[in-house]
Amino acid sequence: GQNIDQPTEMTATEGAIVQINCTYQTSGFNGLFWYQQHAGEAPTFLSYNVLDGLEEKGRFSSFLSRSKGYSYLLLKELQMKDSASYLCAVKLGSNTGKLIFGQGTTLQVKP
């Protein structure tokens, strides 16, 4: 079966750094996505990792270790608008966009 785990909720303070972890056990692996989803809105793409290591994009970074089945999303200099759900998803095949999602981590940023 497919299993993707991430914490259900996290709270952090404005200006701080937060790390959201994701572990996965899937039948295939062709990359890992992180999406941000504000309440009532579409998921929006944040990052994609297919090789081990760290990908940095401004305030957001994502890390992947394929041997450990582990990824994290790092958010720096947190802003109030970063309060949202963060979805970890694994792409199973190389010629399909089929994604298996974790349940999402709801992040609340407090002043």
Added chain:
Amino acid sequence: ETGVTQTPRHLVMGMTNKKSLKCEQHLGHNAMYWYKQSAKKPLELMFVYNFKEQTENNSVPSRFSPECPNSSHLFLHLHTLQPEDSALYLCASSQEPVVGNTIYFGEGSWLTVV
């Protein structure tokens, strides 16, 4: 604006009604998807279409019937739904097979079955 447009944004229907959800992508992609997002549950893949051909049906009940007339449009026809089918239905598109490509989601259609 992600380039994937869904209508209607909100839909309330009775269990005996027939309605349809529509999705249109303006990105020139060749693959389209329907996902379901229920409260407290992960996003679940329902259907996959590549070049208008259905390549995956993720054990979805027959009361959900997809249609893909061309690579830019995707429909989800709904009939005799149950209250537990109330959820956010998300359409997505991507270009396959491309390594490192992004899958884009629409804003979703909120469905309430009464």
